[in-house]
Amino acid sequence: MTTETSTRSANGEVTYTPQDGRLLEVEDLHVEFHTPDGIARAINGVSFDLHEGESLAILGESGSGKSVTAQAIMGILDMPPAVIPHGYIRYCGHDLLTMPEEQRRKTRGPEVSMIFQDALSSLNPVFPVGWQIAEMFRIHRGMNKSDALEQAVRLMERVQIPAARDRVKAYPHQFSGGMRQRIMIAMAIALDPAVLIADEPTTALDVTVQAQIMSLLQELQQERQMGLILITHDLGVVADVADRIVVMYAGRLVEKADVHDLYRNPAHPYTRGLLESIPRLDQKGQTLAAIGGLPPNLMRIPPGCAFNPRCRMAQDVCRTELPPLREVAPGRLSACHFAEEVIDA
Numbered sequence: 005m006t007t008e009t010s011t012r013s014a015n016g017e018v019t020y021t022p023q024d025g026r027l028l029e030v031e032d033l034h035v036e037f038h039t040p041d042g043i044a045r046a047i048n049g050v051s052f053d054l055h056e057g058e059s060l061a062i063l064g065e066s067g068s069g070k071s072v073t074a075q076a077i078m079g080i081l082d083m084p085p086a087v088i089p090h091g092y093i094r095y096c097g098h099d100l101l102t103m104p105e106e107q108r109r110k111t112r113g114p115e116v117s118m119i120f121q122d123a124l125s126s127l128n129p130v131f132p133v134g135w136q137i138a139e140m141f142r143i144h145r146g147m148n149k150s151d152a153l154e155q156a157v158r159l160m161e162r163v164q165i166p167a168a169r170d171r172v173k174a175y176p177h178q179f180s181g182g183m184r185q186r187i188m189i190a191m192a193i194a195l196d197p198a199v200l201i202a203d204e205p206t207t208a209l210d211v212t213v214q215a216q217i218m219s220l221l222q223e224l225q226q227e228r229q230m231g232l233i234l235i236t237h238d239l240g241v242v243a244d245v246a247d248r249i250v251v252m253y254a255g256r257l258v259e260k261a262d263v264h265d266l267y268r269n270p271a272h273p274y275t276r277g278l279l280e281s282i283p284r285l286d287q288k289g290q291t292l293a294a295i296g297g298l299p300p301n302l303m304r305i306p307p308g309c310a311f312n313p314r315c316r317m318a319q320d321v322c323r324t325e326l327p328p329l330r331e332v333a334p335g336r337l338s339a340c341h342f343a344e345e346v347i348d349a
């Protein structure tokens with residue numbers, strides 16, 4: 005157990021201090037969904053840290069548990085049906101899962117903030133966007149209306165919304181998808197969070213806009229020294245932005261590495277498959293190499309390595325023994341019985 009690092013200021017507010025540079029620690033997290041059809045084991049022992057100023061990507065196919073991990077950190081899982089039977093999520097040493105509700109509200113949101121794939125459904129359609137951003141300053145910073153609106157304009161300018169001052173009174177539907185995502189980013193960074201989680205922030209956007217939003221996120225992350233968690237199913241999107249990467253499959257981490265190492269030389273057959281599935285500009289029109297088959301039903305995860313029914317390298321041991329996540333080269337972790345052979349391949 006880590007020691008808590010915080011100080012309480014005169015007005016009783018807790019200010020957080022990262023521990024050895026660690027902002028967030030997720031440790032042995034398990035999340036289940038108890039449904040009428042059975043128990044879906046969505047997260048099965050996930051552990052990772054996020055350091056100050058670090059960009060960590062979480063990569064995996066749809067259904068691998070990326071959003072559930074983020075939702076558990078943000079405390080926005082519907083419980084029930086979700087249950088967290090084991091695990092810790094610590095922010096600067098404080099367990100987010102057990103801290104008192106009052107403290108949690110001052111942590112999730114202001115300190116640890118999140119943007120979603122679908123900006124349209126996250127913004128309120130009946131209020132002007134500037135007003136929605138200004139509300140953050142009014143509620144959390146106690147600013148008056150005109151100061152809060154002025155801050156909103158500055159933030160809209162910072163996220164490069166053209167003619168921000170004139171558009172502060174416009175409604176969400178009057179903006180393009182890319183501009184709406186910029187507004188979501190403005191709201192998410194309004195209170196200067198230490199951690200920003202971006203869950204597929206560009207998936208709904210076209211390719212050029214995707215690149216612009218990613219570079220805006222990268223700029224803001226460096227400017228504010230935030231810890232950034234980038235969730236994606238597309239390694240192509242995050243390769244330039246992320247420092248480290250964790251790969252998820254069936255609610256487990258199967259690989260953890262520096263992004264360049266992983267890109268150059270994956271240590272897990274699943275990561276290799278994902279890399280081969282990235283569309284390449286020089287291969288226009290060709291069929292993409294993809295991983296055959298589908299991810300498992302989370303109510304019936306296969307014994308042994310969950311990837312074994314889809315793995316070309318699978319052997320008998322893969323169908324009976326769960327491969328632990330282990331260091332297979334300096335700084336490289338893989339959960340494959342034959343990781344050394346994959347790296348050497």
Ligand SMILES: Nc1ncnc2c1ncn2[C@@H]1O[C@H](COP(=O)(O)OP(=O)(O)O)[C@@H](O)[C@H]1O
Pocket residue numbers: 037039044046064065066067068069070071072073082085302
């Ligand atoms: N509300 C829910 N009820 C039941 N199962 C859920 C619920 N939300 C998520 N799950 C299960 O968790 C799995 C992982 O979901 P998710 O984290 O959203 O995947 P992704 O990696 O695509 O973000 C889903 O495939 C689903 O089986």
Ligand code: SF4
Pocket residue numbers: 272273274309310311312313315316317318319322327339340341342343
């Ligand atoms: S443990 Fe076996 S089935 Fe799993 S990825 Fe490695 S080789 Fe494939």
Ligand SMILES: [Mg+2]
Pocket residue numbers: 070071072203204
């Ligand atoms: Mg998701």
